[in-house]
Amino acid sequence: MTRKRHSIFQPTRRVVLGGVASAGVAAAAGPLLPGLSLAAPAARLTRTIPSTGRTMPAIGMGTWITFNVGASRKLRDARLKVLQTFFDMGGGMVDSSPMYGSSEEVVGHCLARIENDQTLFSATKVWTMSEAMGKRQMKASAELWGLETFDLMQIHNLLDWETHLRTLRSWKERGRFRHIGITTSHGRRHDDLAEIMRTEPLDFVQLTYNVLDREVEARLLPLAADKGIAVIINRPFRRGALFGKFERQPLPAWAEEAGISNWAEFFLKFIISHPAVTCAIPATSKVEHMRENMDALKGPMPDAAMRLRMVDYVESL
């Protein structure tokens, strides 16, 4: 496998030309503005990682199920097109885990064949018990991705987090990771996560948030903003269930005014317009869905009033 090195700390021309920094500021100021927070239609929303000041596109890509395609050449070729589209449209964060079967290997396979991945923000996880197994697993992940350093290493679902956090800190100091974090999903173990966020220095947390699962708005998102922790949002579509529930329903009449032309944009704009959210990571195996996801980075973002309207609308259906 071709060995590659990525330095995400060097902003690429694509990111700078995207005008995204201003977009990010405007979106973050959204709740203060009476209408829609972005005026420039071509701008792509980026967010800043509080601990390092690095900016990144507010839409990333998850790999749960979608990139776990094993050795099938046909399916790997199809995922290569998805990842290529992601980077073509200014994508940054790709998030995976050793728990996701062959996903890390397939991501590595695709990255080795993609030329335009300079904006890659590589994020994976450690998901095992014990320090020795954790170290072995993280080294294996680096091999599978074809990378020497990860932009973000997370502890998957808080598994043996006390042990792994020591390793993550030590390896971050040695330059093997640029950021470290911890994840949960499906609304699990929020009390534990809140305690860790209060007491441990973290760059990132990852949790579940979408237009129907909004428990984190009350405590975890404000806590992350208060502690300067970047937030990754998983399950933005409830693993596709939101489409099953709503896609036969019409978009609200005011959707166009909000820069929303499909349900994917509706769900994603709701998430990334929250000021405490850094990045949402929808997963897809289809190029057309990737385009829809990435289009959510563009156009006006909902402000606080609009976000309430979005919630009211889906709850009325």
Place this chain on the structure above:
Amino acid sequence: MIPFSPDVFFALFEEYNLAIWPAQLVAYGLGLLVLALVFRPSRAASAVIGAILTAFWLWAGLVYHWYFFAPINFAAPVFAALFGLQALLFFWRFLIRVDMTFAFRRDVTGAAGLTLMVLALAVFPLFEIAAGHAWPQSASFGLTPAPTVLFSFGAILLARPRIPLLVLVIPFLWTMIGTATAWAVGIPENMLLPAAALLSLIVIIRQRRRMA
């Protein structure tokens, strides 16, 4: 929490089938041999049947679960261990403790056992075709879990003097795992598994009551 999608699951079957060809023909031939041997019961024939069942489960554990399935499913090594353990149980029950024979008799137990074996050999593949999972995306008899478990239920029901319960524990457990997976991934043909388990349970209870 199934970590793969249906298209990936069936692509895996395709890859597996093409990689192990023509093992499918050998396995099918061994299945037919078991079917023939239950009509000519003897200790030697039963040992051969026990060896074949052992080989089926060992192969499904090592080759299918451990080698092919593990890359896309973190639970596959556990499944491989379960299948390996079942192979050991078959080996011990029918090749070391040689106190049973597999025999077809014209009674309810015999009819149920024979039906399940024929289901695994002949009807399951038709269900697969009807569900759109034709070769090479089909579950090979004797070399993948579903038809192997189905066939094993049938064979065990034919064990005399009475159905050994210990060797049924893992097939029942796998029925639960396989049915949940089939439901989540969309494999309608695998719904034969819970039907087979239910039939086996009824036959076992009936036999135990009669013997009590």
